[in-house]
Amino acid sequence: MNMASETKTGTSSRTEQQTFIVLGVLLQFLCTPEQINDQISVMRGTVPPGVVIPLHSHADPEIFYVLDGSLEVFQAEGPSAGWQTVNAGEVVSIPGNFRHALRNTFPSPITLITVSKQELYSFFRELAQPFDPNKPPVPPTLEEMQQLFQVTAKYKYWLGSPDENAAIGISLR
Numbered sequence: 001m002n003m004a005s006e007t008k009t010g011t012s013s014r015t016e017q018q019t020f021i022v023l024g025v026l027l028q029f030l031c032t033p034e035q036i037n038d039q040i041s042v043m044r045g046t047v048p049p050g051v052v053i054p055l056h057s058h059a060d061p062e063i064f065y066v067l068d069g070s071l072e073v074f075q076a077e078g079p080s081a082g083w084q085t086v087n088a089g090e091v092v093s094i095p096g097n098f099r100h101a102l103r104n105t106f107p108s109p110i111t112l113i114t115v116s117k118q119e120l121y122s123f124f125r126e127l128a129q130p131f132d133p134n135k136p137p138v139p140p141t142l143e144e145m146q147q148l149f150q151v152t153a154k155y156k157y158w159l160g161s162p163d164e165n166a167a168i169g170i171s172l173r
Contacts, residue, residue, distance in 0.1 A: 020128035023140050023148060024051040027128060033118040041121035047071065047110040048137060052170055053102040055160030056152075060120040062094045064102075069110035074101040074168050083169070099160070101170060119155060126151045 020027045031042035071086045076099035086092045094100050104110050162172045
């Protein structure tokens with residue numbers, strides 16, 4: 001028996017562990033709110049070199065545990081305001097409704113575990129597309145960006161403008 005594909009309830013989670021791509025980030029849904037009958041989700045993400053998650057905010061908090069690599073995290077407020085580098089073995093917590101951004105400026109991919117709540121999980125599921133390992137990731141298409149804007153509006157999330165991103169060192173042009 002492969003223990004990695006079993007949950008505590010004994011239900012196979014093989015479907016959730018399929019790899020998806022969301023705007024350049026590879027995601028695996030390891031533990032879904034439906035599996036545990038609660039509001040928590042656990043995801044494994046791989047952030048390739050050069051990928052940026054622009055300035056945004058949402059009500060759900062996020063906890064990132066970096067497994068491999070170094071993740072640059074921007075928080076607009078609080079004791080960790082500004083950019084910080086989170087290395088393998090370190091954790092960063094983003095409270096709900098804090099404006100934040102993520103990026104990988106290093107030459108190697110970053111692998112991390114993200115813990116959040118059901119709404120953020122549902123947001124990612126709506127954007128997730130099956131990942132084909134035989135095709136290299138490409139920048140988001142115009143259609144994928146339109147879907148991002150529609151899903152962001154649906155969940156009432158905030159996205160920074162190109163100027164707000166530029167002010168913190170992120171170019172969206």
